[in-house]
Amino acid sequence: MITIKNLHASIDGKEILKGLTLEVPAGQVHAIMGPNGAGKSTLASVLAGREDYEVTEGSVDFDGVDLLELSTEDRAREGMFLAFQYPVEIPGVSNVNFLRTALNEIREYRGKEAISAKDFMAMVREKSAIVELDPKLASRAVNEGFSGGEKKRNEIFQMAMLEPKLAILDETDSGLDIDALRIVANGVNKLRSEKNATIVITHYQRLLDYIIPDVVHVLYNGRIVKSGPKELALELEEKGYDWIKAEQEAK
Amino acid sequence: MGYTENELAKDLENQEYKFGFVTNIESDKAPKGLNEGIIRFISAKKEEPEWMLDFRLKAFVLWKEMTEPEWAHVHYEKPHFQDITYYSAPKQSKKYESWDDVDPEMKETMAKLGISMEEQQRLTGVAVDFVMDSVSVATSFKSKLAELGIIFCSFSEAVKDHPELVRKYMGSVVPVTDNFYAALNSAVFTDGSFCYIPKGVRCPMELSTYFRINEGGTGQFERTLVVADQGAYVSYLEGCTAPQRDENQLHAAVVELIALDDAEIKYSTVQNWYPGDKEGKGGIYNFVTKRGVCERNAKIAWTQVETGSAVTWKYPSCVLKGDNSIGEFYSVAVTNNYQQADTGTKMIHLGKNTKSTIISKGISAGKSQNSYRGLVQIHKSADNARNFSQCDSLLMTDECGAHTFPYIECKNSSAKIEHEATTSKIGEDQIFYCLQRGISEEKAISLIVNGYCKEVLNQLPMEFAVEAQKLLAISLEGSVG
Ligand SMILES: Nc1ncnc2c1ncn2[C@@H]1O[C@H](COP(=O)(O)OP(=O)(O)OP(=O)(O)O)[C@@H](O)[C@H]1O
Ligand SMILES: [Mg+2]
Numbered sequence: 001m002i003t004i005k006n007l008h009a010s011i012d013g014k015e016i017l018k019g020l021t022l023e024v025p026a027g028q029v030h031a032i033m034g035p036n037g038a039g040k041s042t043l044a045s046v047l048a049g050r051e052d053y054e055v056t057e058g059s060v061d062f063d064g065v066d067l068l069e070l071s072t073e074d075r076a077r078e079g080m081f082l083a084f085q086y087p088v089e090i091p092g093v094s095n096v097n098f099l100r101t102a103l104n105e106i107r108e109y110r111g112k113e114a115i116s117a118k119d120f121m122a123m124v125r126e127k128s129a130i131v132e133l134d135p136k137l138a139s140r141a142v143n144e145g146f147s148g149g150e151k152k153r154n155e156i157f158q159m160a161m162l163e164p165k166l167a168i169l170d171e172t173d174s175g176l177d178i179d180a181l182r183i184v185a186n187g188v189n190k191l192r193s194e195k196n197a198t199i200v201i202t203h204y205q206r207l208l209d210y211i212i213p214d215v216v217h218v219l220y221n222g223r224i225v226k227s228g229p230k231e232l233a234l235e236l237e238e239k240g241y242d243w244i245k246a247e248q249e250a251k
Numbered sequence: 252m253g254y255t256e257n258e259l260a261k262d263l264e265n266q267e268y269k270f271g272f273v274t275n276i277e278s279d280k281a282p283k284g285l286n287e288g289i290i291r292f293i294s295a296k297k298e299e300p301e302w303m304l305d306f307r308l309k310a311f312v313l314w315k316e317m318t319e320p321e322w323a324h325v326h327y328e329k330p331h332f333q334d335i336t337y338y339s340a341p342k343q344s345k346k347y348e349s350w351d352d353v354d355p356e357m358k359e360t361m362a363k364l365g366i367s368m369e370e371q372q373r374l375t376g377v378a379v380d381f382v383m384d385s386v387s388v389a390t391s392f393k394s395k396l397a398e399l400g401i402i403f404c405s406f407s408e409a410v411k412d413h414p415e416l417v418r419k420y421m422g423s424v425v426p427v428t429d430n431f432y433a434a435l436n437s438a439v440f441t442d443g444s445f446c447y448i449p450k451g452v453r454c455p456m457e458l459s460t461y462f463r464i465n466e467g468g469t470g471q472f473e474r475t476l477v478v479a480d481q482g483a484y485v486s487y488l489e490g491c492t493a494p495q496r497d498e499n500q501l502h503a504a505v506v507e508l509i510a511l512d513d514a515e516i517k518y519s520t521v522q523n524w525y526p527g528d529k530e531g532k533g534g535i536y537n538f539v540t541k542r543g544v545c546e547r548n549a550k551i552a553w554t555q556v557e558t559g560s561a562v563t564w565k566y567p568s569c570v571l572k573g574d575n576s577i578g579e580f581y582s583v584a585v586t587n588n589y590q591q592a593d594t595g596t597k598m599i600h601l602g603k604n605t606k607s608t609i610i611s612k613g614i615s616a617g618k619s620q621n622s623y624r625g626l627v628q629i630h631k632s633a634d635n636a637r638n639f640s641q642c643d644s645l646l647m648t649d650e651c652g653a654h655t656f657p658y659i660e661c662k663n664s665s666a667k668i669e670h671e672a673t674t675s676k677i678g679e680d681q682i683f684y685c686l687q688r689g690i691s692e693e694k695a696i697s698l699i700v701n702g703y704c705k706e707v708l709n710q711l712p713m714e715f716a717v718e719a720q721k722l723l724a725i726s727l728e729g730s731v732g
Contacts (some may be wrong), residue, residue, distance in 0.1 A: 014305025048683075048687050049686070049687075050683055051683075071686075072683065072686040073686045073687075073689055073690060073691055073692070076686065076687050076688055076689035079455070079691045080403060081687075082687050084684065084687075087684075088678070088680045088681050088683075088684040089681075089698060090681055090684070090685075090698070090702055091702055091703065092703055092704070092705035092706075093698050093699065093701070095704035098685075098688070098690075098698065099688075101690055101694060101698060102688035102689045102690050103689075104686075105689045105690050105691060105694065106689040109689070141702065156278075159686065162688065163688070227722070
């Protein structure tokens with residue numbers, strides 16, 4: 001689904017991603033773990049096309065298209081979705097209006113006609129049930145006054161509505177209570193298919209008990225320095241990152 | 252897609268004023284300039300009674316003594332009052348009896364404006380009194396309204412057919428001497444609208460007037476008078492667009508609202524006068540005096556969406572004279588490029604238990620200057636008066652300005668006055684969030700801005716709200732910097 005080769009990216013002249021290589025095939029879930037400041041959110045932002053970052057080297061193939069050539073909105077329309085670590089509030093704009101606008105722009109890009117109000121509302125009902133999102137939240141302004149956990153749940157609701165090919169979840173588990181964690185994870189699992197892929201950025205192996213990853217990667221100092229099966233997450237939880245740092249410094 | 256200033260400039264360049272066209276209808280014009288003779292000419296053209304001419308001449312004498320106000324936060328070249336044509340009427344030998352008689356070219360103009368009158372009549376039930384260059388050319392729904400005793404006609408007709416009402420109320424809210432532009436208007440106004448709702452009648456449809464400046468160099472001096480008799484209700488819509496033009500055009504309207512005991516008037520405006528080009532050249536000067544008076548238990552709500560004009564100077568106000576009366580002001584003012592707006596409201600509390608609400612949303616883009624100026628005045632007699640004001644400013648670039656000048660004068664200690672103000676810059680985070688969901692930058696801005704203005708847009712009648720949203724989007728296209 002996505003093939004990232006030797007990706008270098010910097011912000012304000014400071015290099016954050018330093019030759020990152022990663023491949024996530026369709027149908028798989030990959031977890032990315034790593035210490036604070038390693039560049040996990042940066043990777044997500046660069047892939048989503050945030051303007052502040054400058055890509056200086058490397059390539060990204062997204063299901064056959066050159067991702068780096070696309071504008072931010074076209075990446076989204078091609079099926080890239082980012083669940084934000086810190087979801088943004090848009091006062092006065094209802095969630096449903098926001099999503100309908102997004103959905104229709106994506107459909108237009110793909111040569112489909114706009115979704116009818118009836119079909120849209122049916123979809124809202126179906127998808128909000130998947131993440132057990134209070135239907136009231138769907139009609140409230142985007143994230144405005146939402147609790148931290150509600151915002152995260154809303155991100156997954158949006159993901160369910162937009163049906164992306166690749167979803168990147170940036171610390172979606174942080175701030176969720178135990179029940180919400182299970183619900184959100186269930187939601188993600190229900191949306192998994194052979195045709196899409198998921199990148200889960202997390203600090204806690206607990207999430208990976210619910211969303212079983214095919215591969216776990218360690219991102220350290222702007223690079224993927226270790227990859228392994230889901231047991232790697234357990235090892236990290238137990239031992240922390242010091243041994244990774246030591247290993248890297250030894251090189 | 253963060254915009255650089257250069258890209259922004261290019262974008263705006265490509266965006267010619269949507270309604271910038273001129274219709275070739277021959278005009279019947281007064282010579283340029285202003286003197287007693289011109290005023291007599293206007294009055295004679297309009298076949299006015301003696302009392303109307305007297306009113307004008309008195310106003311003219313007073314105006315000559317007055318000086319232009321300087322206090323607003325705007326800078327512009329003063330209009331040359333002797334260089335303006337004060338009367339211009341579409342050359343038509345006779346008035347139209349029916350819609351079919353209307354000049355096809357005029358119909359086309361209306362179609363270009365997006366207001367096909369047939370459509371309006373059929374679909375929306377809006378009665379339109381279309382004012383093109385000073386003379387009303389078509390009035391609809393009149394008979395239906397007449398059944399209810401509602402009078403809705405051009406100001407000139409009212410002067411002829413309902414002199415007792417006009418004489419009683421004209422100048423009663425905005426006296427001739429109120430200000431420089433009100434005095435000028437009183438002397439030279441050419442036409443406008445008149446509306447009277449009889450006792451206890453609820454006007455069943457939105458009454459609407461579309462104003463339009465059409466003749467190059469013609470100053471527009473409209474006059475509107477709305478009277479809601481005891482217990483009556485009316486919702487009145489005013490909207491306008493104007494053609495592209497080089498020289499500055501002066502527009503100095505006067506609007507007077509009278510809400511008698513238990514009456515309610517909603518007055519909504521979408522204003523889209525030509526704002527001038529990207530260098531700030533041309534554009535309309537919009538110096539408007541709008542005021543309403545509320546008697547006992549009466550209510551007046553002003554709602555305005557202001558996107559046009561080079562210079563706007565406008566303070567729709569409420570005099571809360573009767574006990575328990577209510578005044579409301581909801582405003583969105585957008586400025587772009589070199590536009591300047593100084594707008595706000597005055598709430599004058601005279602009666603007991605009077606209540607006023609002010610919600611003002613300013614949006615500045617380009618190099619524009621946007622000021623809110625509001626006065627809340629609580630008189631000694633106004634026991635338990637209450638006011639709530641909220642003034643928010645949204646900045647689209649680093650080069651524009653937003654200013655808030657709230658004045659509070661309180662002479663009664665039982666009053667409760669609350670004022671809130673915020674200034675924010677449109678968030679890059681918000682735009683990125685939208686883009687990441689597949690929404691284009693233009694749409695994203697439109698969503699964010701409409702969300703920001705929601706409290707005001709919600710006050711507009713449905714079809715007007717849709718139009719206003721589109722207008723906001725057009726006015727702000729590519730304006731994030
Ligand atoms: N504008 C900037 N200028 C310089 N450095 C920056 C800038 N923005 C981010 N950084 C740095 O980039 C590094 C990577 O940040 P990033 O948010 O990607 O980390 P992360 O792996 O997501 O961390 P966390 O686990 O805390 O979320 C950090 O050291 C951060 O301070
Ligand atoms: Mg992060």
